[in-house]
Amino acid sequence: MLEPAKNKQVAKAARCIKLLAARYGRKEWPLSRSVVEHLLYYHLHLAVGAMAAKRLIKRLRQEYVDYNEARVAPRSELGDVCEGAKAPRQSAAVIKAVLRGIFKAENTLDLDDIFASLTAKEMAERISKWEGIEEGAAEFAAVILGKLEAVVLNKQTRLVLSRYGVDLSGITGEDLADLERRRVKVDPLRAYLLLVEHTRRFCKDEPRCKHCFLSYECREGRKRGRR
Numbered sequence: 001m002l003e004p005a006k007n008k009q010v011a012k013a014a015r016c017i018k019l020l021a022a023r024y025g026r027k028e029w030p031l032s033r034s035v036v037e038h039l040l041y042y043h044l045h046l047a048v049g050a051m052a053a054k055r056l057i058k059r060l061r062q063e064y065v066d067y068n069e070a071r072v073a074p075r076s077e078l079g080d081v082c083e084g085a086k087a088p089r090q091s092a093a094v095i096k097a098v099l100r101g102i103f104k105a106e107n108t109l110d111l112d113d114i115f116a117s118l119t120a121k122e123m124a125e126r127i128s129k130w131e132g133i134e135e136g137a138a139e140f141a142a143v144i145l146g147k148l149e150a151v152v153l154n155k156q157t158r159l160v161l162s163r164y165g166v167d168l169s170g171i172t173g174e175d176l177a178d179l180e181r182r183r184v185k186v187d188p189l190r191a192y193l194l195l196v197e198h199t200r201r202f203c204k205d206e207p208r209c210k211h212c213f214l215s216y217e218c219r220e221g222r223k224r225g226r227r
Contacts, residue, residue: 014182016164020194021186035111038141047094052087059085067109071099101132120148151176151188157195160203165219
């Protein structure tokens, strides 16, 4: 049971997620099938968005026998594959960084058996030592694998929630996960995808508060509206 002060902040976060769900609907669900694909999807989703990430993963499956072949492919070739998936050529750098970081640490890209017996905490500890892997990636993979019930907190999701007015001090992604009890019909993974979508459309580094549908009750939106 959360203490009253924390409970108030979690309720506010749930309200934000409920409004995002009403606006954006059912976001594109990750089609990743393996640990390496979950990690690739996480980084590509942040870089180019859900639809482009989905197209890229499909294209990579078509073009390469496995992800090791993609890892050693020339950057220019991988850029062509990205363009073929209607994604920016620069996406090749993201793909390379993730695959190389995993391979350098584990000497393999076949992670499913390795991670099958690990807890979410053990996954996070292991992945934190890899190069090129962003904050929140381990938690994202753990959520998809059913090892963790949490709304992933990273730079993007913290930005939306804190601007909305949620004090995240001492609050974990697991604290935010019990959305159904707060009458928000969104699972934690979907909540994460909705928050990231909002950073792509409105809550950017330089926010578009004047055009944002949350601005009437968002702390940042109200503050900018008074200027």
